[in-house]
Amino acid sequence: MTYIFTCRSCGERVEINCPLAQRPARKKCRCGRWATRDVAAEHGRPRNATTGEKRSAIAGCGAGEEAELNRDLAAAGIDAQYDPRNGDLVARDRRNFLKAIKARGMHSNTDGGFPL
Numbered sequence: 001m002t003y004i005f006t007c008r009s010c011g012e013r014v015e016i017n018c019p020l021a022q023r024p025a026r027k028k029c030r031c032g033r034w035a036t037r038d039v040a041a042e043h044g045r046p047r048n049a050t051t052g053e054k055r056s057a058i059a060g061c062g063a064g065e066e067a068e069l070n071r072d073l074a075a076a077g078i079d080a081q082y083d084p085r086n087g088d089l090v091a092r093d094r095r096n097f098l099k100a101i102k103a104r105g106m107h108s109n110t111d112g113g114f115p116l
C-alpha cells in the first residue's frame, strides 16, 4: 500500500510503500519539518479536464521501479507511464489506465476494488 505524506511547510510530497502496520504517523520532510498523511492525495486525482489524462498516485509504483515497469507497458502497447519524479501512474485515457492497472493485478473502483 502506498501512503502519501504532504509537508504543510514546503508542499513536498513523500510516498511510502509499506504494510498498514508499518505506516508511520508522520514522515520527516527534506526541509526538516514533518509531513503528515494526505488521504485525499492517496485516493487519486480527477482526470485532467483538457487532455483526459488520468493520473494516480495510489496506482503508482515504488521509487526505482519506473524504468522497468515503463518498459513492460511499452511492450504491452499500453499508452501509460510511471512518472519518474514520483512514481504516479499517468495514462493517456481511462481505457489505457485500466489496462495498466490490470497488468499489475489491480482493479478499478468500478470493479468493486479500492478506488484508484
Ligand SMILES: [Zn+2]
Pocket (backbone or CB within 6 Å): 007, 008, 009, 010, 011, 012, 029, 030, 031, 032, 033
Ligand atoms: Zn517540507
